[in-house]
Amino acid sequence: MNAPVITNVQQEKASGQARERLVVIGNGMAGCRAVEEILARDGDRYAITIFGAEPRVNYDRIMLSPVLAGDKSFEDIIINDQSWYDDNGIELVSGDAVIAIKREAREVVSASGRVTPYDRLLIATGSDPFIIPVPGHKLPGVITFRDLDDVDKMLTAAETGGNAVVIGGGLLGLEAAHGLSLRGMKVTVLHLMPTLMERQLDEAAGFLLRSELERRGQTIITQADTAEILGDSHVTGVKLKDGTEIEADLVVMAVGIKPSTGLAKLAELEVERGIVVDDNMVTSDPAIVAVGECVQHRGACYGLVAPLWEMCRALADFMTSTPSGYVGSVTATKLKVSGINLFSAGDFSGGADTEDIVMRDASRGVYKRVVVKGDRLIGAVLYGDTADGSWYFDLLKRQEDISDIREALIFGQAFASGGATLDPDSAVAALSQDAEICGCNGVTKGQVVACIDGGAGDLDSVRAGCKASASCGSCTGLVESLLSLSLGDDYDGERKVTPMCKCTSFTHEDVRRNILEKELKSIPQVMQELHWTTADGCASCRPALNYYLLCAWPTEHEEDPQSRFVNERMHANIQKDGTYSVVPRMWGGITTPNELRAIADAADKYEARLVKVTGGQRLDIFGIKKEDLPAIWADLNAAGMVSGHAYGKALRTVKTCVGSEWCRFGTQDSTGLGIKAEQMTWGSWMPHKFKIAVSGCPRNCAEASIKDLGIICVDSGYELSVGGNGGIHLRGTDFLCKVETEEQALEYMAAFIQLYREEARYLDRTAPWVERVGMDYIKGRIVEDEAGRKELQERFLFAQSVHQKDPWAERVAGAEGHLHKHIAEIRPFSVLEPA
């Protein structure tokens, strides 16, 4: 450590009477700001001494990121240079940390042994970086991001390039990662939570941020739990709890900060998470005050700069005998990464009595969300366009009544303050004739109006006439406004199209088309690109999107278990009492004594309350507890059985009769074909459940005429029919075609299934879908278009190469284990055991 530098000598007032002695521990932003505020109010009242642990003058700590990134130098971020101390007669003791406070004697002791008496003591020790105590955390090359020394270490490391791992995807971590990346290191960010900056951003904005950082070459790993930092004499890598190892020449720990309270604790001041202060910033000792990140005020600790200014004002008011009181702060965040605009403030966790207003503009990469409660704005998240951040923050802090500007609130200050533009129609009316309505096709308002004046009276005619809203459809609302403005009462609206759910104005078909055209591959991406009006969708759209994505991108789609209905998430059928039923697959309805024994044993072992033969020729074991599911599956797997998917929007069963092998009427091997069909199709996810049957003769014992896909064997081949349903609305199948061989039958089946998978709406059985599109269309695609049929079959078989795996076996092997275990158990009057 550098030798302590002492400047200036305590001065006396002109009158000769000793001034009150104010000693400040901490030469950081809070300590110096507090002194500035006091001096501004009364420059003569105190003789001031400031102790700083760092051997330098006061600088702007939040600007360390731009220094790391090379946007600024240290000189640029100095707040108070030496002359400030000199001019104000402040004694600065830098590089000599205070190590003890002697409260009775009212003096502080520094590391060098210096004893300084005080009348008033101000503690502004700030915060310490939080270090995860994993093995290896003390290795050389593992650093934090808190002061200029840390920045120097990072800059030195970056000179030789190599790999940097930043642990922590919060504000600080991402700024460190950005700086190191600009300095030429290959950067991986590890974040424990699923979303970056989850305290400041919602999922949607977090997703946009992540995509942008990845585009800039950083690797982002979320839900990454660090197990160990590797290396002998210097760090070489980081190992995660899931076993992943990442090479690293530098590890930056930026997982958070904690109030620095060591000194205060030692002096036996009241300390909880931070040093407890009242509204005048006074600690449990009336002679000692505290400000900044080290304090806890009304239960809250702050790690941002704005509250610090407010605390310092309240402190200075109190110290100069005009107490005003600090009432806590509402905070806002901006990420200091050049080119990424991001702002968040207030509370955006949502809730029953709050309302979200969301605006997304995919082409500009903009996401805005404001949260309203009653007539007040309580939170805002902005990504891409943060120009209105300060306006929202102002509304939020002032608790302004926003009911008059509510409709236009999301469009920002310029718009909301416009006065007359409160309903969407008048907002559109106010647009100039040159304003672009449809970004995809470059259609202006003038062109749309001309098209309407030329006779286009509804959406379809406008789309046909000038192409506006004919591509992605996100400007549909604007075109509708123009129709109603131009035609007045003659326009009675569209609304024949039903949107997918209340989160979007897009239909199922629009969504699926966009997923393919824009190559959307995750749920947050779809929600952003297609302007979802909710932050994380609803129980209706999430499962649908999950399906559409896995169908469109079988190899790339990442499964989202939280977007599955319970049965598909648990791979079993939930029953009214919360237990589950388990149905193992029996190919074509054929079983063996061994399988039956295993089922009987499992039913006994897991105390099944009922075993029932289902309508689809399978055995259903009822009353299994969710905790027992992996065990019963393991037992059934051991007997060679896999999941029967009786719970899924998937192939349920292929029902068969015994066919030509045994039946005196049988014309073909219906059982054999049924087994082949089931082996081809099992494990495939579909828009809804899917049932197949194969009957060996027209007597149709397998009831093929009420299945989604039914085959009736005749002497000369196989008759395929589709779209049957034995449910609420009884519907017989429609004849599709007749083929001669088993191979052909399987080819047509695969093609039909794939057409249904690609084109039906989620939760449409084949019956309503067939009725909507018509048999002519289906025959056109399956029977008449041979090349198209083969392509459909090929796509189906490819998807199956990915999806056809036994989910039970995966769970038995430990996948998604948390779904089957309690988080913990409470045993009253005995000791609790976390799981």
Place this chain on the structure above:
Amino acid sequence: MMADARWIDIGPVEQLPALGARTLPVQGGQEIAIFRTATGSIHALANKCPHKAGPLSQGIVHDTSVTCPLHNWRISLLTGEALGEDKGCVPVIPVKIDAGRIYIERASALAGVV
């Protein structure tokens, strides 16, 4: 393990997937469902839908509500009340997060234990 008069430590936050839920049985009492929203907030309700006692822990979590897996009632994670047209309410059990661990309020968790 932290012994505390008011709060019971039930383990680290990471045990809950975002938009997911876990169960917490109470011996002699009623099972509790612990939820985690997209923004990372944690909530606890009795694991019983006010409609037909469906296990809410198995529903789909969205925003600050959960949709019951049995009949699609939407229940607020904040108030325990049924949303939309449905009427009914399920007990909310206070939880807090401290240093990455979830704490559940003892008295509410043990309500009804004899």
